[in-house]
Amino acid sequence: MNSPQVTQSLASLNAQPKIIGVADATHYLVGSVDGNNNFIELNEESSIQCVSSLAQANQLLRNHQYQTAELEYQTAYDEMCGLPHCGSYKETIKL
Numbered sequence: 265m266n267s268p269q270v271t272q273s274l275a276s277l278n279a280q281p282k283i284i285g286v287a288d289a290t291h292y293l294v295g296s297v298d299g300n301n302n303f304i305e306l307n308e309e310s311s312i313q314c315v316s317s318l319a320q321a322n323q324l325l326r327n328h329q330y331q332t333a334e335l336e337y338q339t340a341y342d343e344m345c346g347l348p349h350c351g352s353y354k355e356t357i358k359l
Contacts, residue, residue: 278299280296280334281295282334283325283335284337285336286339287338291314291316292317294314295309295313306325318335325359330359332356333357333359334357335357337354338352
């Protein structure tokens, strides 16, 4: 394994599970955040997962033995109305 692969492998080991919901969307994205703050797939999956509900997202993470995850809701409403972007809502949830 060369150096970039080792670095990528170590970063994925430190990845934290994350669920992203977007306002008015009918799905949630489930993945993890690596050491560089990139949203990536879970170590156990080959891609970021898309599920239909928060309950399905929680179950997917529980199936992979995770106990907590960061839940983030994103919205573009402020920017659409001409207001400055105020960030997103985040919290750590127990699965």
